[in-house]
Amino acid sequence: MKNNAYEVMKEMWNIDEQIQNLSDKLKKTSQYREREIIEKQIDNLYSDFLRYKHLLESIKVTGVW
Numbered sequence: 249m250k251n252n253a254y255e256v257m258k259e260m261w262n263i264d265e266q267i268q269n270l271s272d273k274l275k276k277t278s279q280y281r282e283r284e285i286i287e288k289q290i291d292n293l294y295s296d297f298l299r300y301k302h303l304l305e306s307i308k309v310t311g312v313w
Contacts, residue, residue: 252307253304253307256300256303256304256307257304259300260297260300260301260304263293263296263297263300264297266293267290267293267294267297270286270289270290270293271290273286274286274287274290
């Protein structure tokens with residue numbers, strides 16, 4: 249797992265983009281089984297996002313270079 253704020257934020261942006269893409273795909277999908285799979289993927293990504301959010305909260309900012 250990343251250990252500086254910049255790397256954590258980059259990963260959070262990446263996860264957010266993936267969630268947005270899956271949400272768009274979910275809107276277009278009418279098949280029940282495929283919707284379940286996409287929803288589970290979104291849930292897993294939200295879990296990862298929250299893990300990074302908590303990690304970001306624990307990182308101490310020491311100053312700007």
